[in-house]
Amino acid sequence: MAQVQSAADARAAAQTRVRFELLAELVRKDLKVKYKNSALGFVWSLANPLLYLAVFTLVFNVFLKGGVDNFAVLFMAGFLVWNFFNLSTLTATGAVVGNANLVRKVRFPRIVLPLSSVGFASVHFVLQLAVLFVALTVLYRDAFGPQLVLLVPALAVAVTFTVAMSLLASALNVRYRDVEHLLEIALLAWFWLTPIVYPVTVVRDQLAEHDLLWLFRFYMANPMTTVVVAMQRAIFNHPVGTFQGKPKQVLPADGYGFYLQWLGVAAVISLVLLGVGLWTFRRLQADFAEEL
Amino acid sequence: MAEATISASGVGKRFQLHHKRATSLKERLLLHRRASSEEFWALRDVDLEIGGGLTVGLIGPNGSGKSTLLKVLSGILAPTTGTVAVRGRVASLLELGAGFNGELTGRENVYLNAAILGLSRRETSRQFDDIVAFAELEPFIDNQVKHYSSGQYVRLGFAVAVHVSPDILLVDEVLAVGDESFQRKCLTKIAEFQERGSTILFVTHSLDLVPRICGRAVVLDHGRVLHDGDPVEATERLRSLLGTAADQSGGAVLGADRPRFARVRLFDPTTGVHKGHFGTGEPLAVDFDVAAPAGSPPVSARLAVTGPADVPLWVMDSDPLVFGPDGIATVRFTVKELPPVKGIFAFAAALRDPGTKVTYDARRFAEAFVIAGDTATGIVDVAWNAEQVETPGEEERDRAAGDRRRSEL
Numbered sequence: 001m002a003q004v005q006s007a008a009d010a011r012a013a014a015q016t017r018v019r020f021e022l023l024a025e026l027v028r029k030d031l032k033v034k035y036k037n038s039a040l041g042f043v044w045s046l047a048n049p050l051l052y053l054a055v056f057t058l059v060f061n062v063f064l065k066g067g068v069d070n071f072a073v074l075f076m077a078g079f080l081v082w083n084f085f086n087l088s089t090l091t092a093t094g095a096v097v098g099n100a101n102l103v104r105k106v107r108f109p110r111i112v113l114p115l116s117s118v119g120f121a122s123v124h125f126v127l128q129l130a131v132l133f134v135a136l137t138v139l140y141r142d143a144f145g146p147q148l149v150l151l152v153p154a155l156a157v158a159v160t161f162t163v164a165m166s167l168l169a170s171a172l173n174v175r176y177r178d179v180e181h182l183l184e185i186a187l188l189a190w191f192w193l194t195p196i197v198y199p200v201t202v203v204r205d206q207l208a209e210h211d212l213l214w215l216f217r218f219y220m221a222n223p224m225t226t227v228v229v230a231m232q233r234a235i236f237n238h239p240v241g242t243f244q245g246k247p248k249q250v251l252p253a254d255g256y257g258f259y260l261q262w263l264g265v266a267a268v269i270s271l272v273l274l275g276v277g278l279w280t281f282r283r284l285q286a287d288f289a290e291e292l
Numbered sequence: 293m294a295e296a297t298i299s300a301s302g303v304g305k306r307f308q309l310h311h312k313r314a315t316s317l318k319e320r321l322l323l324h325r326r327a328s329s330e331e332f333w334a335l336r337d338v339d340l341e342i343g344g345g346l347t348v349g350l351i352g353p354n355g356s357g358k359s360t361l362l363k364v365l366s367g368i369l370a371p372t373t374g375t376v377a378v379r380g381r382v383a384s385l386l387e388l389g390a391g392f393n394g395e396l397t398g399r400e401n402v403y404l405n406a407a408i409l410g411l412s413r414r415e416t417s418r419q420f421d422d423i424v425a426f427a428e429l430e431p432f433i434d435n436q437v438k439h440y441s442s443g444q445y446v447r448l449g450f451a452v453a454v455h456v457s458p459d460i461l462l463v464d465e466v467l468a469v470g471d472e473s474f475q476r477k478c479l480t481k482i483a484e485f486q487e488r489g490s491t492i493l494f495v496t497h498s499l500d501l502v503p504r505i506c507g508r509a510v511v512l513d514h515g516r517v518l519h520d521g522d523p524v525e526a527t528e529r530l531r532s533l534l535g536t537a538a539d540q541s542g543g544a545v546l547g548a549d550r551p552r553f554a555r556v557r558l559f560d561p562t563t564g565v566h567k568g569h570f571g572t573g574e575p576l577a578v579d580f581d582v583a584a585p586a587g588s589p590p591v592s593a594r595l596a597v598t599g600p601a602d603v604p605l606w607v608m609d610s611d612p613l614v615f616g617p618d619g620i621a622t623v624r625f626t627v628k629e630l631p632p633v634k635g636i637f638a639f640a641a642a643l644r645d646p647g648t649k650v651t652y653d654a655r656r657f658a659e660a661f662v663i664a665g666d667t668a669t670g671i672v673d674v675a676w677n678a679e680q681v682e683t684p685g686e687e688e689r690d691r692a693a694g695d696r697r698r699s700e701l
Contacts (some may be wrong), residue, residue: 025403106408
């Protein structure tokens with residue numbers, strides 16, 4: 001009896017491994033196809049964060065002198081993780097529809113399709129983050145410290161939330177092709193509602209001025225806001241920045257309690273959404289071959 | 293380990309035939325009220341168990357549900373009713389090279405395709421040389437697949453698929469592609485599978501192949517299992533279903549919601565008895581049952597009697613058909629007196645829109661009937677005469693030769 005059980009376990013483990021390999025193979029394919037005929041290939045996406053860093057340093061330090069010092073670092077801390085979320089969700093939306101031929105003709109775990117989109121974006125994200133840190137060793141030594149541990153829960157929440165959204169978007173888009181267009185607009189609005197280009201304290205202070213501070217809770221309930229703010233706390237590492245020689249609060253709290261608490265909330269929201277995403281995907285995938 | 297099987301019980305598959313499919317939210321909301329969809333059962337009450345290392349042929353007329361059954365058995369489509377239980381490793385070959393990416397090289401596509409079919413990377417590496425050798429693509433394996441010929445593409449697809457070594461292999465009509473030597477190779481590979489004790493279920497239109505390589509055959513018609521068992525009986529059953537002999541549809545607009553031929557019967561109108569041999573001057577009648585789903589376009593039937601080299605001898609057209617509540621109309625073509633020709637004749641039947649002349653269904657029934665007589669002296673009896681006449685003079689011959697020369701210029 002025990003032997004039968006262990007054999008079944010071994011088979012299940014082998015199957016999981018094969019699925020992982022399939023996922024890796026699909027990510028590898030996407031990367032290869034994307035950079036196939038370009039001479040510099042991967043260098044392009046690595047140059048991306050450096051370019052942003054340069055442009056935003058120029059813009060915020062020269063053209064728009066209204067920002068805090070080193071605003072470009074604050075911006076990049078949130079922007080890269082937003083890019084990961086944005087790219088994953090958008091490519092996942094087309095992941096099932098774009099592989100219609102495969103879905104209609106071959107049996108394989110369909111869930112690897114949106115997951116491979118997340119994997120594809122993850123590869124870019126990790127490399128871009130690495131490039132950013134290399135640049136920061138020269139430009140912004142303050143980033144290196146124990147507070148970087150905050151990246152771990154922040155990234156865990158970011159990945160969970162992104163996977164949940166990707167599953168939902170890819171499955172729903174098979175039935176309602178509007179999802180793709182809707183998402184494009186929604187993500188643009190979402191970007192501006194997330195404190196990436198402005199410090200989160202601006203929102204808090206504005207709300208406080210109008211006696212609407214209770215609304216700030218809802219603003220923070222957006223998991224991407226929490227993730228971005230935590231990333232900023234970890235990388236920018238100065239809750240109080242310098243604005244025209246005077247101190248200016250750019251992050252809502254000094255200690256880690258605030259960030260961890262909100263990351264906890266975001267984790268719960270993300271896990272619930274992940275459950276909904278998995279359930280939706282499983283429910284709809286039986287009809288994928290017919291709907292495409 | 294327990295034996296690998298797929299068992300389907302009470303499997304039915306219903307498709308919604310949307311006249312206009314709602315694929316966007318707006319359309320779905322708007323169309324919700326007046327759901328202009330029809331139901332169509334592609335499969336009905338199918339009980340089937342395959343396994344035990346037997347090679348099973350799946351045959352049936354076009355649109356009988358063969359491909360749908362394969363998709364349901366392989367888990368691509370979910371059955372509407374009934375259940376499918378799968379034990380063991382199943383690979384389905386519904387389309388060769390599905391999932392190939394033209395931008396990638398042959399090598400990269402082998403790894404990708406094998407992973408999609410469920411092979412681990414290590415296993416793929418181990419089999420890689422075999423796969424490439426089987427596909428005969430050694431010199432091209434590092435070229436981008438988009439530069440492959442269609443034959444190379446298909447060969448690589450088949451090579452990957454058969455090296456997945458499943459317990460059960462489901463094959464749609466993919467063996468018809470590729471040249472003869474490759475087809476032979478495929479058949480050898482299938483024989484290898486058989487020896488290893490793998491079960492194969494394959495769809496084919498090549499009825500000669502079925503008794504040769506199958507231990508069992510299943511005939512599907514209109515989504516139901518008509519016959520399950522002896523392959524020779526199965527092919528006979530199908531041949532009688534299709535008419536007298538091989539059926540080939542050509543140039544027809546296919547689709548389940550189109551009018552189509554359901555049954556054909558050739559008989560002597562004076563007795564009503566089925567008949568295949570006639571004599572000159574005798575009467576002949578053919579009944580065609582035409583099935584049309586509700587709301588299908590107007591249709592008229594055309595029957596051409598064709599002789600050698602498919603030359604039509606005569607063509608008969610019906611008026612537009614009127615369908616009963618069951619969606620069936622029977623049209624009878626009668627010939628009072630068969631003309632004075634001899635030989636074996638074929639029918640080419642077509643269902644066409646009387647206005648637009650669009651063909652909805654076309655069937656050819658080779659060797660449909662015989663008009664008795666000795667064809668050694670030709671197929672038409674013509675009153676003729678042969679006699680010797682005076683040889684033409686020298687002068688006339690010269691002039692004739694001159695004419696010929698001029699005309700050659």
